[in-house]
Amino acid sequence: MNAIECKNLTKTFQSEEKGKQGEVIAAVDNISFAVEEKGIYALLGRNGAGKTTLLNMLCTKYIPNEGEVLLFGEPAYENEKQLKNICFMSDDMPAFDGFKVKKILAYAKAFYESFDHELCRRLLTLYEVKEETLYSALSKGRQTALSMIIGLCSNCGIVLFDEIYSGLDAVARQQFYEILMEQQEKNPRTYILSTHLIEEMSGLFTDVIIIDSGKLILTSSMEDLRSKAFKCTGREEAGEILSGKNILDIKRMGPMAQYLVYDELSVEDKEKLLFNHVTVEAMTLQELFVAVTGRVMEE
Amino acid sequence: MIIDEASLVPIFIQVAQWLEEEILNEHIREEEQVPSTNQLAAMYRINPATARKGFDLLVDEGILYKKRGIGMFVSGGAKELIRKKSKERFVNETLRSLMAEAKKLGLTKKDVISIIEEMEE
Structure with a gap:
């Protein structure tokens, strides 16, 4: 079953940029994808790609100009049952300002019916978040930790984390990954994690969604990705073997070249490459991300 | 790991x-x-x-x-099962890549065998 399905989602805003005031820009432009239940999805995109806008539409905080969101097969908009089953947390929660941690947690516990009190106590201690402290008086790291705690303890079928780990130090991030993996084994949920920390998080993901300038670039399971994203390094002319393949980028180094290929390679292809002294490696998620979203600097 | x-x-x-x-x-x-x-x-x-x-x-x-x-x-x-499996891997992967490396250096199969024979265990 799909936890989330979005069809042709579009969200436009009026530009506030100087000289372009009032111009309509699509922050999210006709995006469709499905999220399988119990997956951990990476949502990747450069700054301003539309990740936050997209996540806000999934939990109906933003209403799309066009398109539709289904949560567990039901239309999301004004669907109380499904909206109690989705938790969206970002590192910037203006709604928490002016409240003590205790009060924020009380709201969360009241809203999310199967809130995990036990885990919450454990995590508050671990991250040293004191219940009597005002949210605005917490350090950036602890504010972030609070968002993370609520997301993990909400026990919602779907949890969306918008870039919350960036405010955490390396130790706190490692603890978060461990808790997430532990929870996923005990009590699997569907997660979408938007992040720039691709390298350190890539092992956590089951699937990936990449967007750029509001458009969907690719969506794939991590397993499929590893069987169709390759780095082929050898003499430049050996690249002829790859003609007809989907080549994302070519880096030249003297007489050599590295081809970044996003395509299936047959056993014969691989043998031919090997015979021509071309080394074939798997592309890492970060390398793929840079290749599909990086723009070439003009000289 | x-x-x-x-x-x-x-x-x-x-x-x-x-x-x-x-x-x-x-x-x-x-x-x-x-x-x-x-x-x-x-x-x-x-x-x-x-x-x-x-x-x-x-x-x-x-x-x-x-x-x-x-x-x-x-x-x-x-352990026995793994050993058997690893032996196959040793032949199919390790030795093959060793021979490919030897070929790059201009060493024949014979050269490699004599080097191995001279090695102390």
């Missing part, structure tokens, strides 16, 4: 190979319980489903067995 992201070997197979290596090294002995997929996932930051897939592969091959409600254990005779 370090997962090699650049390797063409699927991650779950890398997990299985890591565990085989630990059994051969006797870091984990026959009839002992292996780490839970949960522990493994948390420690190495890999998805538990991937870890489980690697362990299941070893269950299918008889290297591990499941005790209901407790976890997975190393089978009696697992």
